[in-house]
Amino acid sequence: MRMAELSTVSGVPIPTIKYYLREGLLPAGDRTSATQATYDDAHVRRLRVIRALLDTGASVAGTRHVLATLDEPPEDPTELLGAAHAAAAPTSAFEISTSEAESLADRLGFSLDSCDHDRLADVARALHVLGQAGFEVPDDVMTTYVAHMKAIASAEIAGTPIADPEESVRYVVLGTTLIEPLLLALRRMAQQVESRELFSPDE
């Protein structure tokens, strides 16, 4: 199909498609002349993924990383999720020492050996920001958070379609990033429902 049809089918305006092409997010079409190219269903699917990533607040650079991982998945499956996380959230901007990492892993109930340093640093950063705002997370609440996030992660990882490597990468990379707004929206909804019950004058 021509670009005009790609725009109609995908619902993405032509100037935006051209921008994605220039930014290297969307692969070039098959060139049919000096000024024209044709596009196929893979371009439509790719446009949907680009929109979804940008809609969840990913930067253009972050989106480019995620797409590159989708296109060239690591050969070693143990690196799969690491690559997915790196794509969705690059190297942590927060620095922690080995002993800080050790004591944090211990507090969370993980063994230091099984933890990626960058992922621990992200948790440390979130706690640091909370502390800066004078907000401490009590140990029992932290235990609740860890237990439920472990249960969620366990169900998600168990659902990875490992028999199909391509689908597996897609599941991990997109699932990691795109599920986040869903989880946060569900928490806020559940808080609102619980709060209404707690504060209801009829109770």
Next chain:
Amino acid sequence: MRMAELSTVSGVPIPTIKYYLREGLLPAGDRTSATQATYDDAHVRRLRVIRALLDTGASVAGTRHVLATLDEPPEDPTELLGAAHAAAAPTSAFEISTSEAESLADRLGFSLDSCDHDRLADVARALHVLGQAGFEVPDDVMTTYVAHMKAIASAEIAGTPIADPEESVRYVVLGTTLIEPLLLALRRMAQQVESRELFSPDE
């Protein structure tokens, strides 16, 4: 204290403090002359909250909303969490019909009466973005998400310090927003640990 000392104590550069004053995020100090004012510990605490909110990705306008709710909490406690959510995430940008709201509430296992329409619309939006990327959430995974988010919300709401209204607003408004990066970081860490176990060649 003078502005220079406020800057030293809080670690926020003077031009940034002036910017927060202009934007109405930080209340003016007590004016001691035409060009000087004094600040107190409340300004230091407020600066920490401003930094924490902006660090978690809140906009200046969103931060102003959250701070306004902290300064003037609603009188009716049943409105507390609604105001906190509205401050942290204003009216949903996504529109759903009453029948869509009904079927979504049903799918999630909530009664429509107890759900705020905007919070349901946020969930619908997250599902829409996932669908656009060709990513469906299976019913059993959704059930897992809802169950764990309800458990988290329940623990959080039960911990609200309702005896102290000012502390209670602070807890709800900041807890809603600032805990989000912590939960997401914990999920990613748990995924990485689980994934390493699943894909480990020794298992």
